[in-house]
Amino acid sequence: MVKYRRIMLKLSGEALAGDKGQGIDFDTVNIIAEQIKKVVEMGVGVGIVVGAGNIWRGRSGAGMDRTTADYMGMLATVINALALQDSLENMGVDTRVQTAIEMREVAEPFIRRRAMRHLEKARVVIFGAGTGNPYFSTDTTAALRAAEIEADVILLAKNVDGVYDSDPKKNTNAKKYDKLSYMEVLDNGLGVMDSTATSLCMDNNIPIIVFGLNNPDNIIKVLNGEKIGTYVGNN
Numbered sequence: 001m002v003k004y005r006r007i008m009l010k011l012s013g014e015a016l017a018g019d020k021g022q023g024i025d026f027d028t029v030n031i032i033a034e035q036i037k038k039v040v041e042m043g044v045g046v047g048i049v050v051g052a053g054n055i056w057r058g059r060s061g062a063g064m065d066r067t068t069a070d071y072m073g074m075l076a077t078v079i080n081a082l083a084l085q086d087s088l089e090n091m092g093v094d095t096r097v098q099t100a101i102e103m104r105e106v107a108e109p110f111i112r113r114r115a116m117r118h119l120e121k122a123r124v125v126i127f128g129a130g131t132g133n134p135y136f137s138t139d140t141t142a143a144l145r146a147a148e149i150e151a152d153v154i155l156l157a158k159n160v161d162g163v164y165d166s167d168p169k170k171n172t173n174a175k176k177y178d179k180l181s182y183m184e185v186l187d188n189g190l191g192v193m194d195s196t197a198t199s200l201c202m203d204n205n206i207p208i209i210v211f212g213l214n215n216p217d218n219i220i221k222v223l224n225g226e227k228i229g230t231y232v233g234n235n
Contacts, residue, residue, distance in 0.1 A: 003225040006045035006119065008146035008154045008206075009036070010139065013053035015157055015213050016080055022054050024083050033087040035219045036124060040093055044223060045119040047149050048126045049142040050084060052076035070134035074101060077138060081128035082106065094123040100132030100141075112148050119149060139197035147204045154201065154208045155222055156193065161212030162230040163192050179231045192232055207233035 011032065018025030039046055055076035056069075081097045088095045096118050097107040107128060108114065118125050130141045146154050160168060161176070163185075168174040177190075182202035185192050192198060192210055201208055211218045211229030221228055 002042050002044055002223045004044065004152040004223060006149065006151050007039070007047070007223070008142055008149070008151040009046060009048045009219070010142040010154055010156045011048065011050045011084075011213075012158055013051035013055060013076070013080055014159055016050070016083070017054035024054065024080065026083070026087070029083055029087045031216050032213070033084065033091055033093070035216050036088060037091050037093050038220055039223060040122060040124060042220075042223060043122075045122070045149075045151075046124045047115070047119065047145060047151060048081075048084065048124065049138055049145060050077055050080040050126065050128070051138045052080060055079060067134040070130075070136075071101075074129040074132070077130060078103070078107065078128040081126040085126055088124060094121070095126065096123055097126045097128055099129040100127070101129040103129075115145075115149055125149075137194050137197065139193035140200065143193065143197040143200040143204075143206065146206050147200065151206065154206055155219060156208055156210045157213045157219070158210060159212065159214075161214065161228075163190055163210050163232070165190070177230050178227070181234065182232060185232055192230070198232075201232075202234075205234060207231065 016024050016029055018028030052073045056073050085095045085097050098110040099107045100110050102109045115125050127145045130138055142154055163177045164174040166174045182198055185198050209222055209229055209231055
């Protein structure tokens with residue numbers, strides 16, 4: 001018996017780069033796709049938001065207009081979404097990419113009712129191009145789309161295995177949290193998601209589970225109710 005019936009999976013762009021650090025590592029993408037396929041076979045509805053840090057970060061354009069840089073990031077998320085879609089469909093998983101910026105030749109425009117219908121038909125829906133607006137992160141996109149598709153939880157897959165009080169890569173004594181409230185995340189600036197995304201999750205009572213992709217079976221473990229990573233919520 002799975003714990004959640006519909007999930008929003010937030011993948012960082014860096015997760016798709018694997019050990020390469022940038023670009024798309026298709027071996028890594030295939031490993032992630034295999035886990036998503038297992039989730040679909042468990043009868044769980046899957047929405048996905050992918051970041052773009054493996055291709056473009058807004059800060060990369062030093063001196064660049066912020067709006068332009070953000071739009072470039074949105075386009076990069078679509079590249080990642082199409083790569084993940086291709087991997088999933090090669091495994092026989094019916095998948096749709098919906099984008100907040102209209103580009104009908106490569107993806108559907110985001111329409112909530114259509115997304116819900118895809119999920120009801122056991123299709124994976126990947127949401128690209130962020131919210132379609134600059135100044136909003138893909139974390140906020142994940143929170144927004146999770147609320148719109150009535151997801152039970154946001155699974156935040158990162159390159160670290162949970163939330164720490166400091167950077168575990170720089171501080172070997174960093175303390176890992178097993179459980180946090182939304183306000184603890186906001187008050188302590190823990191950087192689980194940006195403040196806008198965290199507030200949106202709090203307002204809509206959507207729990208967040210932060211875990212590492214170092215073990216590809218972690219997604220399945222979360223759905224089976226195993227306590228891994230860090231749980232953020234009201235209870």
